[in-house]
Amino acid sequence: MFTLTHYASPCPEPVNSQILQMVVDYLTDISMVAIPPSNLLYNIYQYAIGYEVHLYLEALGGGKGIAVELIVAMDEQDPAKVIGFLLYLPVKDDPEACGVTYMAVHASHRRQGVARAMMDDMLGRYPHGELTCAVEKVPAFEAMGFQVRGVRGTQVLMNTRDYSTDGLMGVLDVASIYSSLEVRQIHTYLLNKHGKRAMIDAEKQRDRHFDQMARKAQVFVQNRLA
Numbered sequence: 001m002f003t004l005t006h007y008a009s010p011c012p013e014p015v016n017s018q019i020l021q022m023v024v025d026y027l028t029d030i031s032m033v034a035i036p037p038s039n040l041l042y043n044i045y046q047y048a049i050g051y052e053v054h055l056y057l058e059a060l061g062g063g064k065g066i067a068v069e070l071i072v073a074m075d076e077q078d079p080a081k082v083i084g085f086l087l088y089l090p091v092k093d094d095p096e097a098c099g100v101t102y103m104a105v106h107a108s109h110r111r112q113g114v115a116r117a118m119m120d121d122m123l124g125r126y127p128h129g130e131l132t133c134a135v136e137k138v139p140a141f142e143a144m145g146f147q148v149r150g151v152r153g154t155q156v157l158m159n160t161r162d163y164s165t166d167g168l169m170g171v172l173d174v175a176s177i178y179s180s181l182e183v184r185q186i187h188t189y190l191l192n193k194h195g196k197r198a199m200i201d202a203e204k205q206r207d208r209h210f211d212q213m214a215r216k217a218q219v220f221v222q223n224r225l226a
């Protein structure tokens with residue numbers, strides 16, 4: 001069993017650190033890039049996505065000028081252990097709407113209703129929810145009340161209603177993370193370790209992977225909405 005805690009202000013550091021560890025561990029599952037661990041660029045995306053989530057956790061409470069909320073699932077037998085989290089952004093000018101940013105459940109607690117409970121909690125606060133996900137995850141979100149609405153990049157766009165909100169959702173500008181000193185240092189380390197040819201091949205593999213995901217999402221949505 002598990003308990004849920006809702007945060008609209010910064011949460012305790014032990015909770016933050018466990019959430020960030022889950023982001024690093026489950027990067028392929030939770031990020032839009034879905035880059036596999038076999039790709040040499042994987043460590044770059046681990047850092048970048050982890051830092052992005054770190055910034056959103058810092059933004060809880062409105063300190064960065066945007067609305068951010070968090071639902072955390074804790075193990076009832078071990079109350080200090082985070083087994084899942086759902087990070088989402090309420091929409092300005094639409095008190096019923098929000099957008100899911102990141103969600104993960106610890107591998108040891110999957111298929112036990114954790115994701116469904118966190119999503120139900122969020123939709124109880126903001127019934128008009130929107131998210132993007134990989135094609136493979138569409139059935140799971142349909143079971144939670146979402147419906148396919150379109151394509152966004154490599155992902156399927158889903159919504160609890162048959163239209164998107166007209167309100168504005170504040171997001172952090174995270175593009176600069178990929179040009180940061182830390183990312184350049186990781187890239188230099190990987191370049192020195194594996195060589196220029198291997199890194200170029202990794203970039204080509206990543207780009208092919210993105211293209212395949214985008215085509216897969218487009219075909220799926222076209223067939224679903226036809």
